[in-house]
Amino acid sequence: MRKFLIALIATLSALSLSGCGYNDFQRLDEGVKAAWSEVLNNYQRRADLIPNLVATVQGAADFEKSTLTEITNARASVSAIKATPELINDPAAFARFQEVQSQMTGALSRLLAVAENYPQLTATKEFGELRVELAGAENRIAVARGRYIKTVQEYNVLARSFPTNLTAMVFGYQPKANFSVENEKAIAAPPKVEFGKPAAK
């Protein structure tokens, strides 16, 4: 009995010391939402560049049709997915979102690679600027994804470790979907948008 009491007191004090983590959940939940919005924003930023890019490419040269079709298709499937904040609570939709976005990344890098064969296109000011804007969007996406990964990691650790997992159970906080590691490698290594050469003036 005495032992039980001591154990009980120890457990209770441990719980009260580390807290139930309710406030941490609120803070991190908001953090995850904000980080996700940032990710969505930056994907949107990239998507907004596409019409302009396609127009510039078509206008300046008799451009390879298949590459353009690929871009337009990728854009269509990206916009077919409603990019809502709720996406992070639905692993299947999240995976689908990732997939179409990485298709877009691939299509864009192929377009830029093919564009190298059209010197009169790459020499134009519009194309040069679009390339820089695109690089900026890709970089912002990488940064936003990195921050999202970190925030979700923090949240998920909280949701799964004792004793805060009890709080998570009581209030129904599910671990959130994250970008997978394999995927992250693919992103970090590149479909490289290379801007090595000094921009044409």
Added chain:
Amino acid sequence: MRLVLAALLAFATVLGAARAEVPVPPLKARVTDLTGTLSAQQQAELEAGIAAYEARRGSQIAVLLLPTTKPEEIEQYSIRVAEAWKIGRKGVDDGLILIVAKDDRRLRIEVGYGLEGRIPDSVARRVIDERITPRFREGDFYGGVRDGVQQLIQLAEGENLPPPQAQTLNDARHFFGTNPLVAFILAMFVGLVLKAIFGRLPGSLLNAVGVGAIALLLFGIGIAIVAAVLVFIFTYANTDSSGGGGGGHSTGGGSWSGGSSSSSSSSYSGGGGGSFGGGGASGRW
């Protein structure tokens, strides 16, 4: 559950293993040269130019020259630098960082959120192409950095930002926010002086009102009320008023203003808490 934990652990180890990368140097000055390219005088001139701009506008600029960012790309490295240094004012996010990886022959301008309007990526790229890399190609690193920074300052001047005195306020907020004990001791000290001059109750009240007003200015109404009440109670209860009145008063005031002015002029106080979202542009020469 165990599987999940194991997966998380594996994830963490992968992240950890990937971190065999160039560390971010501590932020000790506006211009950090790890390559020994700039002479002490050139460094001082760049410092002075940036410091003048900071004093005028409140925004911050940092320059970092290092040999290489390998194995990372300069973009990945520079965002880590930006996150560690926090150049720019908190909330205004008006920081700029110019990073040059000399052996990689790559450079990047990292633009804080607050300046993305005036310096979008294409403009940052133009600064690199037109001002910096032509000089770098001639081996004139000082000239490239100087011209690039000057051009960036000119561009940033056009941004409609809050005036610089907010910076001292921010400094004070940061200082007292992180060192509440210092603020408390300071308040007790001033309280002793005020009590010696005005008497116990009026002195305590005066001190509470003063501290409350400062806290209101820095942190808002909630903290102001709590601070005022606490200060009143402690000042009133603190009966040890043996300290010499006038002398203590002048040293107290002197040390406070002295401390703040010396930190803003001579030593560099570091980043103001600005955040970056990956804006800017990279280039090579």
